[in-house]
Amino acid sequence: MAELVNSGHTIHFETELQPLKTFLEDAKYSKIFVFADINTSAHCLPVFQAMLDDFSTFDVIETDPGEENKNIDFCIGIWKTLLDFEADRKALMINLGGGVITDMGGFVASTYKRGIDFINIPTTLLAQVDASVGGKTGIDIDNIKNMIGTFSLPQAVFIESAFLKTVPERELLSGFAEMIKHGLIIDKDYYEALKTSDYKNISPELVYQSVAIKNKVVTEDPLEKGLRKILNFGHTIGHAVESNSLSKDKKPLTHGEAIAIGMICEGWLSHKNSNLTRAELEDLTAFIKVTYPQYTIKSKDFKGIQELLKSDKKNEHGQILFSLLESIGQCEYNCKVSDQDVIESLNYYNSVYDI
Amino acid sequence: MAELVNSGHTIHFETELQPLKTFLEDAKYSKIFVFADINTSAHCLPVFQAMLDDFSTFDVIETDPGEENKNIDFCIGIWKTLLDFEADRKALMINLGGGVITDMGGFVASTYKRGIDFINIPTTLLAQVDASVGGKTGIDIDNIKNMIGTFSLPQAVFIESAFLKTVPERELLSGFAEMIKHGLIIDKDYYEALKTSDYKNISPELVYQSVAIKNKVVTEDPLEKGLRKILNFGHTIGHAVESNSLSKDKKPLTHGEAIAIGMICEGWLSHKNSNLTRAELEDLTAFIKVTYPQYTIKSKDFKGIQELLKSDKKNEHGQILFSLLESIGQCEYNCKVSDQDVIESLNYYNSVYDI
Numbered sequence: 001m002a003e004l005v006n007s008g009h010t011i012h013f014e015t016e017l018q019p020l021k022t023f024l025e026d027a028k029y030s031k032i033f034v035f036a037d038i039n040t041s042a043h044c045l046p047v048f049q050a051m052l053d054d055f056s057t058f059d060v061i062e063t064d065p066g067e068e069n070k071n072i073d074f075c076i077g078i079w080k081t082l083l084d085f086e087a088d089r090k091a092l093m094i095n096l097g098g099g100v101i102t103d104m105g106g107f108v109a110s111t112y113k114r115g116i117d118f119i120n121i122p123t124t125l126l127a128q129v130d131a132s133v134g135g136k137t138g139i140d141i142d143n144i145k146n147m148i149g150t151f152s153l154p155q156a157v158f159i160e161s162a163f164l165k166t167v168p169e170r171e172l173l174s175g176f177a178e179m180i181k182h183g184l185i186i187d188k189d190y191y192e193a194l195k196t197s198d199y200k201n202i203s204p205e206l207v208y209q210s211v212a213i214k215n216k217v218v219t220e221d222p223l224e225k226g227l228r229k230i231l232n233f234g235h236t237i238g239h240a241v242e243s244n245s246l247s248k249d250k251k252p253l254t255h256g257e258a259i260a261i262g263m264i265c266e267g268w269l270s271h272k273n274s275n276l277t278r279a280e281l282e283d284l285t286a287f288i289k290v291t292y293p294q295y296t297i298k299s300k301d302f303k304g305i306q307e308l309l310k311s312d313k314k315n316e317h318g319q320i321l322f323s324l325l326e327s328i329g330q331c332e333y334n335c336k337v338s339d340q341d342v343i344e345s346l347n348y349y350n351s352v353y354d355i
Numbered sequence: 356m357a358e359l360v361n362s363g364h365t366i367h368f369e370t371e372l373q374p375l376k377t378f379l380e381d382a383k384y385s386k387i388f389v390f391a392d393i394n395t396s397a398h399c400l401p402v403f404q405a406m407l408d409d410f411s412t413f414d415v416i417e418t419d420p421g422e423e424n425k426n427i428d429f430c431i432g433i434w435k436t437l438l439d440f441e442a443d444r445k446a447l448m449i450n451l452g453g454g455v456i457t458d459m460g461g462f463v464a465s466t467y468k469r470g471i472d473f474i475n476i477p478t479t480l481l482a483q484v485d486a487s488v489g490g491k492t493g494i495d496i497d498n499i500k501n502m503i504g505t506f507s508l509p510q511a512v513f514i515e516s517a518f519l520k521t522v523p524e525r526e527l528l529s530g531f532a533e534m535i536k537h538g539l540i541i542d543k544d545y546y547e548a549l550k551t552s553d554y555k556n557i558s559p560e561l562v563y564q565s566v567a568i569k570n571k572v573v574t575e576d577p578l579e580k581g582l583r584k585i586l587n588f589g590h591t592i593g594h595a596v597e598s599n600s601l602s603k604d605k606k607p608l609t610h611g612e613a614i615a616i617g618m619i620c621e622g623w624l625s626h627k628n629s630n631l632t633r634a635e636l637e638d639l640t641a642f643i644k645v646t647y648p649q650y651t652i653k654s655k656d657f658k659g660i661q662e663l664l665k666s667d668k669k670n671e672h673g674q675i676l677f678s679l680l681e682s683i684g685q686c687e688y689n690c691k692v693s694d695q696d697v698i699e700s701l702n703y704y705n706s707v708y709d710i
Contacts, residue, residue, distance in 0.1 A: 030673065080496065113504075114504045147468060148434055150466055316444065317385040
């Protein structure tokens with residue numbers, strides 16, 4: 001269908017993996033590993049193999065699904081598996097799965113023997129629109145997200161809507177949050193288009209546009225020195241709420257659900273501390289409210305969430321820095337916010353579903 | 356005294372850390388960490404502080420000394436310490452110590468929050484002539500050396516002979532092996548100069564020349580696609596013998612002692628499979644024999660050593676690849692060697708001290 005080129009690699013859309021077939025034939029890797037979780041191994045691997053004409057000359061490395069397993073213990077296991085399989089520097093790792101698989105697989109590949117090639121095939125909506133661009137790899141430490149990682153580019157990325165058919169509704173909703181974010185920070189028209197779309201049947205065109213937005217930002221600022229920070233809108237509070245939920249809730253929030261909460265809170269902060277109008281705040285609040293289920297941030301967790309904010313990777317010199325909306329479709333970064341405003345933004349979120 | 360510039364950073368020689376003082380004043384890091392082992396913390400840290408006029412605005416992260424501690428468990432400990440200290444992306448890590456400290460400190464820094472700045476101050480002869488150039492970071496897994504790591508450049512490197520005064524003789528001898536290697540692979544005159552030098556009182560000029568040789572090779576091939584592999588002369592068998600010794604010997608070989616053994620073995624392989632003459636082989640054998648203590652590679656360990664060779668990072672497509680001398684001062688790479696020749700080279704080493 002289309003492709004996006006950024007510095008170093010190409011993102012292929014809806015090609016039924018045909019360019020991958022050619023690539024594997026030409027590249028002469030010594031060994032090929034497919035890294036998947038038990039879900040993608042069961043549901044996506046057959047699709048992958050069929051697209052590649054029953055391609056089978058690879059070994060599967062399987063892991064447990066879920067953010068709680070994106071940790072160093074699993075990395076050690078994968079490194080040792082690669083060693084057991086005598087993987088050398090000419091080995092290739094194909095990461096087939098959601099963001100946990102592409103983040104962790106990318107980290108393992110980028111550090112095994114100081115780096116082997118890897119390819120990402122994101123199979124969830126979240127991974128397609130978010131983890132597919134930008135060369136960020138990472139794992140969590142003590143439930144703090146992506147605290148350890150590298151900037152390492154895959155050889156290529158393949159985005160196929162066929163894989164989305166295997167994704168549960170709640171996971172589609174999770175990815176949808178990043179799409180909303182892309183509209184909010186840079187493209188009002190795209191945001192409006194999403195309001196009339198159905199996240200359960202998202203069109204390949206909307207996915208493509210979302211990736212194109214992220215790709216544009218990342219290409220301008222690959223190492224997150226400046227502009228790229230706008231992609232963190234909703235993520236400062238969102239990540240903290242997500243970490244808090246991961247460690248406390250029986251059924252934790254998905255990433256996108258947490259980001260949706262973060263966007264409402266940081267929308268409020270944008271109205272308070274930047275130029276987002278009250279009408280715009282209400283518009284985004286209403287859209288997120290009808291799309292995402294209610295959640296309550298317990299007031300007894302506020303302190304813990306503030307502690308988690310101190311570990312945010314965007315912080316500099318002990319100061320928590322936010323990316324805030326100047327309007328719908330425009331975002332600024334390195335914004336300071338008072339502790340009191342953070343608390344009030346959490347209270348604002350909690351009040352939204354009461355109305 | 357002098358400096359060497361390579362792509363991205365400068366190696367400063369005998370400056371009493373004055374450029375570091377200026378750098379720290381200008382760079383405005385949010386926090387500074389000095390990473391050291393308990394030995395360098397006791398013996399090198401006071402020298403470091405005195406050179407910087409009692410500089411004290413840093414936190415020390417201390418680890419246990421020795422290759423056996425260059426592992427992921429210690430990395431996790433350091434990552435968590437950085438988190439506890441609320442280190443952000445504008446933090447700096449100064450690695451003060453031998454190769455274990457610069458390798459592991461570099462790996463931790465290059466992966467913490469996807470990379471913070473670091474500076475290397477190698478305090479052993481080995482680290483000064485070997486680990487100071489090239490941007491290799493790494494840790495061991497299952498006693499297999501540097502199996503996990505990144506290519507990441509420090510902001511700067513400082514080499515000071517003052518620190519060598521704190522280094523035990525056996526450790527000086529360890530570093531001397533890499534200097535011999537630099538002569539053997541690229542500079543016959545330098546090799547001859549080393550033969551008349553005293554490793555216990557090595558001159559700053561000989562250290563400089565060694566670093567300059569390595570810098571030249573690494574600058575031409577930073578990612579070890581080709582030429583840089585010549586730096587692995589002596590290291591293919593050397594690393595395997597070292598890993599074997601680490602896991603079996605009560606008092607394991609130092610890195611340099613293992614490389615000295617590796618250079619005799621691979622010298623023999625160079626005579627057998629490349630153009631090194633018998634006289635040249637005998638010359639290098641004699642030099643190493645008078646310089647390094649006798650060691651016996653047990654024949655019951657030969658199989659294990661061959662297994663370890665299979666994990667060598669230079670291997671491609673299951674083939675063990677050696678860097679071999681064409682003559683003293685000239686080296687080729689990607690050389691195939693039979694399993695039988697590997698065994699015979701180990702036997703040759705064992706026979707050397709019998710003569």
